[in-house]
Amino acid sequence: MAFLADLSSGAVSGLLGGIGGLAKDIREAIVGKEWTPELQAAIQQKAMDLELASTNAQMEMIKAEASSSDPWTSRARPSFMYIFYLILIVCGIIAPAIGVFYPNSMELFFKNMTAGFRAIPSDLYALFGAGYVGYTGFRTFAKVKGAAK
Numbered sequence: 001m002a003f004l005a006d007l008s009s010g011a012v013s014g015l016l017g018g019i020g021g022l023a024k025d026i027r028e029a030i031v032g033k034e035w036t037p038e039l040q041a042a043i044q045q046k047a048m049d050l051e052l053a054s055t056n057a058q059m060e061m062i063k064a065e066a067s068s069s070d071p072w073t074s075r076a077r078p079s080f081m082y083i084f085y086l087i088l089i090v091c092g093i094i095a096p097a098i099g100v101f102y103p104n105s106m107e108l109f110f111k112n113m114t115a116g117f118r119a120i121p122s123d124l125y126a127l128f129g130a131g132y133v134g135y136t137g138f139r140t141f142a143k144v145k146g147a148a149k
């Protein structure tokens with residue numbers, strides 16, 4: 001999380017200050033003051049300022065992540081796939097090797113794994129597959145065109 005240290009404190013403090021100001025204005029509107037058009041406009045302005053501060057904070061985080069030298073931060077999407085590859089290695093290679101010594105436990109393990117995979121809706125598999133194929137396809141296209149390094 002070294003990239004969080006790179007964030008400008010202004011974006012985060014502006015976001016937190018906006019949340020506090022909006023909450024205070026809403027509390028005053030509900031409890032003590034009349035709901036006048038001026039107050040309503042002020043609350044809407046605070047909400048827009050809060051949304052702008054939130055967007056600025058998100059942009060600062062994206063910039064910090066992109067400029068990070070940490071490979072787990074700068075390569076978040078490929079790292080997500082590395083986790084799936086690790087699970088595949090554990091379930092497909094290491095678990096059967098251990099299962100030689102504990103065959104009854106391995107049978108139960110794979111029965112539970114099969115039930116778990118069957119519990120995932122097919123639409124979710126299709127969504128993940130389309131996202132992964134789309135990501136890798138566009139990534140390849142960008143590399144071929146020279147837009148990505």
